Amino acid sequence: MLSGSTPGARSVAPGEQSAPKTAPVRSRPRLVAIVGPPNSGKSTLFNRLTGLRQKVANYPGVTVEQRVGRVKFPGARGEVELIDLPGIYTLEPRSEDERVTCSVLRGEMPSVPKPDGVILILDSTNLARHLVLAAPILSLGLPTIIVLNMADALRERGGQIDVAALASQLGAPVALVSASKGEGLEPVYEFLTGQFGVPAPSELPVIHDVPRCREWAMRLGQRARYHPPAPPVWTRRLDALFLHPVYGVVIFAVVVVLVFQVIFSGAQPLMDAVDAFVQWSGQQLKASLPESAWRDLLLEAFWGGAGSVIVFLPQILLLFLFIGILEDSGYMARAALIADRTMARVGLQGKSFIPLLSAYACAVPAIMATRTIEDKRDRLATILIAPFMTCSARLPVYTLIIAAFLPNRPLLGPFLWTRTAAMLGLYVLGFLAAVATARLLKSSILKSEPIPFVLELPPYRWPTVQSLGLRLLDRARVFLRRVGTVILSVSVVLWLLAHLPLLEGRFPPIEQSLAGTLGRTIEPVIQPLGFNWKIGIGLISSLAAREVIVGTLGTIYGIQGDESSASLQAALRQDLSQAGAVALLVFYAFAMQCISTIAVVRRETGGWRWPAIQFVYMTGLAYISAFIAYQVVSWANG
Amino acid sequence: MQLSFKKHPAAALVPTTSLADLLPGRQAVIVELDLPGELATRLMTLGFVPGNTVALVRTAPGGDPLVFRVDGAELALRRDTAQQIRIDSESISPLEEP
Ligand SMILES: Nc1nc2c(ncn2[C@@H]2O[C@H](COP(=O)(O)OP(=O)(O)OP(=O)(O)O)[C@@H](O)[C@H]2O)c(=O)[nH]1
Ligand SMILES: [Mg+2]
Numbered sequence: 001m002l003s004g005s006t007p008g009a010r011s012v013a014p015g016e017q018s019a020p021k022t023a024p025v026r027s028r029p030r031l032v033a034i035v036g037p038p039n040s041g042k043s044t045l046f047n048r049l050t051g052l053r054q055k056v057a058n059y060p061g062v063t064v065e066q067r068v069g070r071v072k073f074p075g076a077r078g079e080v081e082l083i084d085l086p087g088i089y090t091l092e093p094r095s096e097d098e099r100v101t102c103s104v105l106r107g108e109m110p111s112v113p114k115p116d117g118v119i120l121i122l123d124s125t126n127l128a129r130h131l132v133l134a135a136p137i138l139s140l141g142l143p144t145i146i147v148l149n150m151a152d153a154l155r156e157r158g159g160q161i162d163v164a165a166l167a168s169q170l171g172a173p174v175a176l177v178s179a180s181k182g183e184g185l186e187p188v189y190e191f192l193t194g195q196f197g198v199p200a201p202s203e204l205p206v207i208h209d210v211p212r213c214r215e216w217a218m219r220l221g222q223r224a225r226y227h228p229p230a231p232p233v234w235t236r237r238l239d240a241l242f243l244h245p246v247y248g249v250v251i252f253a254v255v256v257v258l259v260f261q262v263i264f265s266g267a268q269p270l271m272d273a274v275d276a277f278v279q280w281s282g283q284q285l286k287a288s289l290p291e292s293a294w295r296d297l298l299l300e301a302f303w304g305g306a307g308s309v310i311v312f313l314p315q316i317l318l319l320f321l322f323i324g325i326l327e328d329s330g331y332m333a334r335a336a337l338i339a340d341r342t343m344a345r346v347g348l349q350g351k352s353f354i355p356l357l358s359a360y361a362c363a364v365p366a367i368m369a370t371r372t373i374e375d376k377r378d379r380l381a382t383i384l385i386a387p388f389m390t391c392s393a394r395l396p397v398y399t400l401i402i403a404a405f406l407p408n409r410p411l412l413g414p415f416l417w418t419r420t421a422a423m424l425g426l427y428v429l430g431f432l433a434a435v436a437t438a439r440l441l442k443s444s445i446l447k448s449e450p451i452p453f454v455l456e457l458p459p460y461r462w463p464t465v466q467s468l469g470l471r472l473l474d475r476a477r478v479f480l481r482r483v484g485t486v487i488l489s490v491s492v493v494l495w496l497l498a499h500l501p502l503l504e505g506r507f508p509p510i511e512q513s514l515a516g517t518l519g520r521t522i523e524p525v526i527q528p529l530g531f532n533w534k535i536g537i538g539l540i541s542s543l544a545a546r547e548v549i550v551g552t553l554g555t556i557y558g559i560q561g562d563e564s565s566a567s568l569q570a571a572l573r574q575d576l577s578q579a580g581a582v583a584l585l586v587f588y589a590f591a592m593q594c595i596s597t598i599a600v601v602r603r604e605t606g607g608w609r610w611p612a613i614q615f616v617y618m619t620g621l622a623y624i625s626a627f628i629a630y631q632v633v634s635w636a637n638g
Numbered sequence: 639m640q641l642s643f644k645k646h647p648a649a650a651l652v653p654t655t656s657l658a659d660l661l662p663g664r665q666a667v668i669v670e671l672d673l674p675g676e677l678a679t680r681l682m683t684l685g686f687v688p689g690n691t692v693a694l695v696r697t698a699p700g701g702d703p704l705v706f707r708v709d710g711a712e713l714a715l716r717r718d719t720a721q722q723i724r725i726d727s728e729s730i731s732p733l734e735e736p
Contacts, residue, residue, distance in 0.1 A: 089683045094676070128709040129685055210682040211689070228710055236695075239712075245699045337698045337705070337714050344716070350703070452677055452719040453703060454684065457712040 029070070029079035031113055032192060033104060035137060036121035037130050038087025039458050041149040045121055045179040046084035049073060049188070053474060054084050055365075056467065057327035059336075059354065060456050061087065061372035064097040066104050066112060073189055080192045083115065086371070091136040091207075096371035096379070105140060117143040117196055119188065124148035124176060125159060125229050125459075131217035134170065136207045143196035145173045147188060152178040153459075159229030166224035171200030180464075232459040235330075239457070242334050252338065257416060257424070259322050263315060264399070264420045265408075270314035278307040293507075296559075297495055304558025305491025305551040306483050308568055312396040312547070313479055319392055320475045321468060323361050328463035332357065333455060340453060346435050347442025349373075349453040352382040356434065359389035360427075363597045367604055377446040381438050383601055384614050387592050388434035390427045393546040397588050398426055400550055404569035405581040429589050433621070487551045490541050494555050510559055529587065529623070530580030530630040542593050579633035583626040591622035655727045657692070658704070658720040665693035665707075665733045666725040673722045685709045686723060693733040707733075 034042045038060030047054055050069035055062055063086045071080045085104060086097035093099040100109070107114025120137050122130035127148070138144060148154075148161065154176075167174040175187035205216040242248050282303040289295045326332050332354060340350030351373050359366035366386045373379040390398075408419045442448075497515035499507045510516050511533075518540065519533030526536050534556055538549035550568075557571040576584065592598070592615050601611040654669050668688050671678040685708035686692065693707040703714040 089680070092676075092679070094680060126709075126711050129711060132683065210679060211687055214682075214687060214690075231710065239696065239705075243696055243698055243705070245701075248699045337703060338700075340698065340703050340714075340716070341700050344702075349716075350714075450718075452673075453714070453716045454681065454719075455703075455714045456684075457705065457714060 029081045031081045031115045032117040032119055033083045033085060033115035034119045035085055037089055037133055040121050040123045041179045042121050043084050046082055048179055048182055050082055058330040058458050058461050059332045064368050064371040066100055071192060095374045119145055119147055121147045121149050123150050124154045125150050127221060127226055131220055132213050135205050135213045135216060138199050138201050139204055139207055141198055144199050145191040146170060148176045149179050151176045151184055152181055154229050157229030160227040162225045169202055169220050169223055235459040238460050260424050261420050263318050264423050267315040267318050271311050275311045300555055300558035301491040301495040305555035306488045308554030309483050309487050309547055309551045315395060316392050316479055317472050320472060324468045324471045325463050328467055330458045330460040333457050346439040348378055348438055350455060355382055355386060356389055359386045362391050363387045364600045367600045375448055375451040377448040381441045381446045383604060385434040385437045387597050388430045390430045394588055396547045396550045398423060401581050401585055404572045405578055426585060426589055433590055486545055487548055490544055490548050491551045491555045494541060494552055498559055529583045529626045530577055532575055534575055544595055546593050579630050582633045583630035586629040587622045587626040590618055590625055592618035652726045654724040656721045657723040657725050658717050660694040662694050662696050663733050664730055665691050667691050667729040669726050670724040684713055
């Protein structure tokens with residue numbers, strides 16, 4: 001059996017623990033681990049104390065690897081480093097992310113020294129269950145502070161706890177805080193910078209005896225006069241709606257369609273504005289610079305290439321806004337629940353759905369997120385299918401081609417327009433390819449016993465403007481960095497290739513340049529798909545990243561550009577038939593054109609074997625499907 | 639794994655049924671977990687422990703997975719997992735909604 005076996009090493013009992021490190025001279029900063037159950041607010045606290053921006057979202061299993069950061073707060077004396085960790089329920093890991101936390105705590109993680117202290121963070125609104133984790137953590141014998149988070153929610157819902165009583169029971173400092181609001185953190189500051197003492201709890205249960213641990217936690221709760229908060233009324237009301245057998249599904253469908261409509265049509269005015277600005281500034285530049293090869297490079301590679309990708313920023317930000325609302329509100333976990341039955345049919349489980357959903361943003365974090373899946377084979381299958389989900393890098397390509405070839409007409413009244421429908425169709429296509437591949441894998445090489453699905457449903461929370469704003473800001477930064485690095489350098493290289501070798505001291509016509517030769521060399525291979533050599537250059541360049549093709553075509557057309565064919569869409573229509581456009585869309589839906597994804601698959605699977613198989617499979621599927629699409633559409637068009 | 643932890647002392651004495659047979663809006667006391675040790679431990683850590691009361695709040699659209707309320711939090715399990723958990727049939731009572 002491949003599924004997670006418990007490593008032999010057990011946590012050390014207090015008596016066996018080496019003497020606490022209270023040495024006055026520290027050669028390295030004090031390292032404090034933030035430990036707690038999933039979704040208890042570890043990353044929120046980490047961000048608050050370090051000023052960093054770890055991803056925070058309202059579902060269990062967001063953080064899947066360790067992250068170290070230096071504390072930064074007024075009057076921070078000495079150096080303290082914090083380490084944010086994936087959530088755990090016990091010290092017996094069942095999944096890869098839990099294993100990370102356990103090995104960091106035992107000092108077995110390469111590159112991370114054994115922590116000198118622990119911040120144990122528990123959700124104060126859920127203390128009945130969360131307090132159980134205090135037993136194994138306190139028996140580690142490390143200096144520990146117990147942080148009861150979500151004080152704001154506890155107060156609002158009328159819960160209470162006697163912090164001092166709990167502290168004396170546990171023999172360790174206890175703080176009632178709100179990490180997201182920054183309330184009550186003084187004891188945490190004091191702990192981090194003060195004398196580290198080893199906890200001296202009045203009693204500890206045998207930590208492998210779950211019922212005993214629960215009784216112990218219950219007793220603690222009673223002695224600390226824990227009064228659990230009223231149940232989250234709104235969460236129950238919303239669940240009655242979102243998980244309703246009929247309305248739940250209808251709402252899901254309506255939301256999906258609306259989101260697509262907004263991303264596709266709603267973003268248009270903003271995109272037009274950015275486009276107009278890029279065009280206008282290009283004109284200004286052209287007028288103000290003397291004619292030279294440098295000016296051409298600037299205009300054609302920078303403005304034509306990178307500029308044509310920048311245009312998609314508003315659209316991508318809108319997509320991320322929706323994903324952010326989904327993740328911060330708590331709906332994500334419900335979506336996984338609704339999807340579980342479908343996932344079961346292809347041999348996976350609802351937990352695989354969360355990484356797959358986040359692959360709509362980008363496959364790289366999605367592949368990291370598969371660490372929460374306990375079964376190794378399920379995890380591998382999810383890694384292998386994640387790149388089929390329509391990531392945001394495909395969005396510019398889809399948008400460009402659809403807008404160039406499909407007139408926008410209302411399809412279902414004012415709600416669904418043809419272009420939105422086409423876009424939706426492509427998302428569905430990617431999803432179907434993922435599901436079919438999963439089914440294939442899970443019924444053959446990755447067959448395994450179905451592993452039980454256990455998912456905690458967090459309460460709904462309002463996504464805050466601040467958190468959404470930060471997400472968008474980070475996203476915009478990532479996108480612009482990509483445009484400024486990958487896309488710009490590919491555009492510049494391409495520009496050079498399109499201008500070399502010089503013929504009698506002058507630039508060659510693009511057909512005879514290096515780029516043209518390259519494109520024409522592969523033309524026979526891609527001709528059956530309806531692509532000519534220019535599209536071929538685009539395909540090659542987008543091996544680095546999918547959206548590069550937009551920049552590449554922008555550069556090529558910029559070089560060829562007479563004033564009349566200023567628009568990329570218009571130029572594209574001269575090079576692609578309708579059948580070719582369909583084939584290109586299908587090709588992009590399936591092909592694995594992303595170096596970062598290949599790199600992360602290699603890292604997470606520990607070798608080149610799986611990324612190689614995945615690349616060949618996806619590219620092969622893309623080629624064959626695009627071929628079929630081209631032939632069928634050509635034939636249908638007569 | 640110590641199997642004895644998965645069983646309530648009274649397990650042999652009471653009539654039991656499966657947790658999957660609980661109707662939505664009802665609660666009952668867990669008697670026994672008929673699952674492999676490692677998984678049983680995980681479920682017990684999450685509150686599915688003999689002696690504890692759990693309530694079935696609702697099911698996902700389509701009837702599976704099931705959403706349970708345990709210790710004030712909500713957890714989803716698939717029906718076939720719930721089938722392996724035995725509850726005391728005499729302890730079944732309507733869930734009083736606050
Ligand atoms: N009301 C309230 N919500 C909070 C507080 N702290 C965190 N949250 C929310 O709780 C959710 C989980 O926060 P995270 O910081 O991602 O939790 P985590 O423990 O890092 O979660 P994992 O990485 O998944 O284990 C987010 O929606 C936060 O906004 C708090 O003090 N009060
Ligand atoms: Mg986290």
